[in-house]
Structures are given as structure tokens and as C-alpha cells.
Amino acid sequence: MSAQAALVAATRALQAAGIDGAAGDARALLAVAMEVPRDRLTLHLGDDLDAAAAARLNAMIARRMAREPVAKIIGRRDFWGRSFEVTADVLDPRPETECLIAEALRGPVAARLLDLGTGSGIIAVTLLADWPGAQGVATDISAAALEVAARNAARHGVGARLDLYRSDWFSQVTGPFDLIVSNPPYIAVDEMPDLSPEVRDHDPQAALTDGADGLLAYRMIAAGAGAHLRPGGRIALEIGWQQGAQVRELLCAAGFAEVGVLPDLDGRDRVVVGVWPAKPGRSARFDR
Numbered sequence: 500m501s502a503q504a505a506l507v508a509a510t511r512a513l514q515a516a517g518i519d520g521a522a523g524d525a526r527a528l529l530a531v532a533m534e535v536p537r538d539r540l541t542l543h544l545g546d547d548l549d550a551a552a553a554a555r556l557n558a559m560i561a562r563r564m565a566r567e568p569v570a571k572i573i574g575r576r577d578f579w580g581r582s583f584e585v586t587a588d589v590l591d592p593r594p595e596t597e598c599l600i601a602e603a604l605r606g607p608v609a610a611r612l613l614d615l616g617t618g619s620g621i622i623a624v625t626l627l628a629d630w631p632g633a634q635g636v637a638t639d640i641s642a643a644a645l646e647v648a649a650r651n652a653a654r655h656g657v658g659a660r661l662d663l664y665r666s667d668w669f670s671q672v673t674g675p676f677d678l679i680v681s682n683p684p685y686i687a688v689d690e691m692p693d694l695s696p697e698v699r700d701h702d703p704q705a706a707l708t709d710g711a712d713g714l715l716a717y718r719m720i721a722a723g724a725g726a727h728l729r730p731g732g733r734i735a736l737e738i739g740w741q742q743g744a745q746v747r748e749l750l751c752a753a754g755f756a757e758v759g760v761l762p763d764l765d766g767r768d769r770v771v772v773g774v775w776p777a778k779p780g781r782s783a784r785f786d787r
Contacts, residue, residue, distance in 0.1 A: 502533060503544040505553065509560050516564040524569050525560070531573050532556035566696035579625045583651050588643035589619040590706040591698075596682055598763045599737045600625050602770050606733055609633055609678035613727065615668055615720060616640075616683045618706055620648030620661075626680070627657040636676070638666035640705065668719045674727035682737040683716030684709050714745060721749040730777040735770055743768030 513521035755773030763769035
């Protein structure tokens with residue numbers, strides 16, 4: 500069978516299984532099966548698909564038909580122009596998280612940053628890679644996730660500048676920091692059944708939900724962030740699209756100034772930011 504014929508068959512199989520973006524997924528999996536770069540796949544579609552490659556492709560297509568996401572099947576995800584390892588132990592990075600990166604990079608360079616609940620390490624590693632002089636600390640409650648983060652840090656040449664700690668939020672962390680970032684679990688427990696199988700069944704539950712109202716992590720972060728930030732230090736938190744007002748109120752109540760809710764590319768609330776004032780007092784709000 501030619502690679503072209505295998506691509507057509509794989510696409511049809513995924514379409515029959517109700518997979519959105521079947522053609523793109525089939526191309527991604529075929530490229531991995533043939534061990535060729537995805538952007539060079541077209542040049543190889545006239546090649547014969549050998550038995551080993553066909554077996555690899557069939558196994559991956561079966562996993563995708565079972566609603567396992569492509570990133571978890573191939574073990575990597577592109578994010579902010581870089582490729583990151585992802586496993587069953589970490590959240591599959593979402594494009595929306597790039598909004599958090601963009602907002603963090605828009606501010607002054609952080610000499611020392613903290614990423615709470617780092618998972619695969621994409622936020623801390625990306626920021627350190629774009630800020631060559633910065634130092635970072637990243638935490639997670641999962642030892643397995645921290646191992647993935649360590650490999651991603653080494654892969655992108657920032658391992659020497661990133662300290663990784665197994666920590667329940669701030670419990671093992673010593674400040675001060677110039678920037679705190681986090682994409683914490685924000686799905687309310689009653690929203691979990693509505694998630695797609697790719698998310699609900701293949702991302703770690705602890706990375707998705709707090710088992711309550713989706714705001715527990717924000718309460719913990721808001722309560723502890725001020726004690727770990729330098730005066731003028733910033734905080735940037737990814738949120739669920741309906742949580743902007745609630746997380747803004749938490750930061751305001753904790754004493755943050757210049758608190759704002761920023762949208763993603765679809766215009767939905769996605770990031771809450773704030774500044775720890777030199778003299779904590781009454782907070783100010785703004786929206787951009």
C-alpha cells in the first residue's frame with residue numbers, strides 16, 4: 500500500500516469515528532509512523548508503506564479512534580514555537596495558554612519567576628527560553644509531572660536556570676519573585692462530565708479539577724502570592740472563561756493593584772493579572 504492510500508484510509512477511519520480534524524490528525528500520525536517530518540510528508544506520499552510503518556500507523560489510528568489526543572499518542576505538543584514532551588502524567592497544553600505567555604512577556608523581564616502547578620513545564624520553560632537572563636522556580640504536587648518538566652527544561656537549554664520542587668502551591672517555596680504565573684485546575688467538578696473524552700479521559704484529573712467549584716487553587720494562590728512577590732511584582736493566572744470576575748475579586752481582596760481581566764483570541768476571559776503594590780492597601784481595577 501502507498502502512503503497516500505494509507506492516508507486516505509486513516510482519514511476515513513477517523514471520520515467514521517466522529518473525530519474532528521480527522522485529515523490533519525491522520526497526516527500527523529502518518530508522518531510519525533513513517534518517521535518523516537510532518538512538513539515533508541507530502542513528498543513521501545508516493546512511497547510504499549512498509550509493514551512496520553503500517554503497523555505503527557494502525558496502532559496509532561486505533562488509539563485516536565478511542566479518543567486519545569494526538570499529542571498523547573505521539574508524545575509531544577508544539578507550543579510557542581517549540582516542541583514539548585507530554586505524557587499521561589501532564590496536561591496536554593492548550594493554545595489558550597499562549598495568551599498567558601504573551602501577557603507575561605509583555606511586561607518587564609522577571610529576574611526570578613515562579614510557575615505554580617507547572618505540569619509539563621511549558622510556561623516556565625517558555626519564559627526562561629525567551630528571557631535568557633532569568634531564573635525560575637516551578638512546582639507541582641506530582642513527582643511524575645516534575646520529571647517531564649525537567650526533561651523539557653533540559654531539551655530547551657534552561658535546566659540550569661530552573662529549580663523544580665514538589666510542592667503544594669507555596670508550601671516548599673521561598674520568595675521573593677518578580678513574577679508568579681499559573682494555569683491551575685479550574686474545572687468545577689460538576690462540569691467534568693461535559694468535557695470532551697480527549698480531555699476528561701486522558702489528562703490527569705488533578706490537573707483539570709479541584710473537585711469543588713474550580714476556584715480553590717485561586718484562593719490559595721491569591722492568599723499566598725503577596726508574601727512571595729517583590730514590591731511591584733506581577734501575577735498572571737490563566738482562568739476558565741466564566742471565572743474572570745471571581746478571580747479578579749480574589750486578587751483585589753488580597754491587596755493586589757492594577758487587577759485586570761484579559762481576553763483570549765476568541766474574546767473570552769482568559770487571563771487575570773495584577774501587581775503587588777509597594778505599599779499594600781486599596782486595590783485598583785482595570786480591564787484591557
